[in-house]
Amino acid sequence: MTAVQMGLTIAVCTAATMLTRFLPFLIFSSKEQQPPEVVRYLGRVLPAAIFGMLIVYCLKGVTPFSGSHGIPEALALLATIALHKWKHQTLLSVAGGTLCYVLLVQLVF
Amino acid sequence: MQHLSRTVSPALPHPCLRALRAAFPQTIPVLAGYFVLGLGYGIYVQSLGLPVWMPMLMGTVVYGGSLEFVLASLLLGAFSPLSAFLMALMIQARHLFYGLAMLERYKGYGWRSFYMIFAMSDETFSITCSAVPPEGVDKGWFMFFITLLDQLYWVGSAGLGAALGTVLPFSTEGVDFVMTAMFTVIFLNQWEKDQQHGSALIGLAVPLVCLAVFGSGSFLLPSMGGILVLLLALRRPMEKAAGEVEE
Numbered sequence: 001m002t003a004v005q006m007g008l009t010i011a012v013c014t015a016a017t018m019l020t021r022f023l024p025f026l027i028f029s030s031k032e033q034q035p036p037e038v039v040r041y042l043g044r045v046l047p048a049a050i051f052g053m054l055i056v057y058c059l060k061g062v063t064p065f066s067g068s069h070g071i072p073e074a075l076a077l078l079a080t081i082a083l084h085k086w087k088h089q090t091l092l093s094v095a096g097g098t099l100c101y102v103l104l105v106q107l108v109f
Numbered sequence: 110m111q112h113l114s115r116t117v118s119p120a121l122p123h124p125c126l127r128a129l130r131a132a133f134p135q136t137i138p139v140l141a142g143y144f145v146l147g148l149g150y151g152i153y154v155q156s157l158g159l160p161v162w163m164p165m166l167m168g169t170v171v172y173g174g175s176l177e178f179v180l181a182s183l184l185l186g187a188f189s190p191l192s193a194f195l196m197a198l199m200i201q202a203r204h205l206f207y208g209l210a211m212l213e214r215y216k217g218y219g220w221r222s223f224y225m226i227f228a229m230s231d232e233t234f235s236i237t238c239s240a241v242p243p244e245g246v247d248k249g250w251f252m253f254f255i256t257l258l259d260q261l262y263w264v265g266s267a268g269l270g271a272a273l274g275t276v277l278p279f280s281t282e283g284v285d286f287v288m289t290a291m292f293t294v295i296f297l298n299q300w301e302k303d304q305q306h307g308s309a310l311i312g313l314a315v316p317l318v319c320l321a322v323f324g325s326g327s328f329l330l331p332s333m334g335g336i337l338v339l340l341l342a343l344r345r346p347m348e349k350a351a352g353e354v355e356e
Binding site for chain 2: 001002005006008009010012013014015016017018019020021022023024025028029030034035038039041042043044045046047048049050051052053054055056057058059060061072073076077080081084085090091093094095097098101102103104105106
């Protein structure tokens with residue numbers, strides 16, 4: 001990507017973000033007005049789906065049939081999940097999982 | 110300008126300052142969280158080879174943790190503005206509902222309203238939607254400073270992380286897993302909150318299929334489309350599973 005394309009990509013993401021933040025204030029004036037039922041339904045079910053998609057997005061570069069076969073990713077994911085099930089501390093789980101991965105790719109694989 | 114027309118005794122600080130003083134303690138938990146995650150974010154973006162000021166720029170204009178992580182990695186790929194726009198819309202869609210909840214609270218403060226809407230984050234929302242300013246403290250300034258402090262913590266920590274990344278005496282290889290770990294934990298938290306898990310499974314399955322079919326360079330658009338279509342098509346059974354529809 002060129003610098004201009006990077007700038008455009010950032011601008012486009014900023015615009016989309018601002019759309020989601022300002023839109024309710026532009027179209028609704030009071031709490032009594034509610035968006036259509038289908039929009040509220042998506043509001044309930046979309047977050048889980050989006051974060052599922054983002055996990056796949058993060059792991060899109062994993063090559064199960066070559067290189068390290070995705071073993072460090074799988075181990076670090078398991079560590080993250082186990083840590084989270086155990087302590088339920090978001091920051092601890094993120095830091096622990098990342099540290100686990102860093103150690104695996106730098107020292108083992 | 111109400112504060113000019115009033116006689117201000119030296120013992121009583123400017124209303125603006127008083128609001129700042131009242132707002133700060135409310136934001137301390139956010140400071141802790143943003144500091145750790147912001148540092149990680151800064152180091153991560155720097156490790157991708159992007160300019161050292163990039164995390165601060167994205168933290169200022171986009172200011173949404175999840176999207177900023179994804180955006181940094183999008184900047185390394187092929188130029189695809191439509192995909193980036195839709196991705197951003199879907200990641201940030203929850204802000205629509207924060208806005209709906211804040212319609213009345215955030216109204217009537219002029220440019221401060223504008224800034225508070227511009228810089229609404231999950232964490233800021235969670236404070237300003239419930240925090241009550243102490244007596245004698247202006248509510249507009251109070252919420253404004255909570256918003257401003259939170260964003261400063263994020264941008265500052267991101268900058269610090271990026272700067273640290275350039276001088277760390279050890280390799281940052283593998284730090285990019287911070288994004289995977291973060292989304293995994295958010296996914297787990299969401300899983301525990303949800304009555305039904307259909308949408309979570311759709312969110313994993315559709316992109317996996319699209320990744321296999323379209324390859325890693327162009328699977329995002331079909332994934333987003335597929336997720337939306339499936340969620341809409343399965344609305345009845347999903348609402349039933351969540352206990353939202355009576356038999």
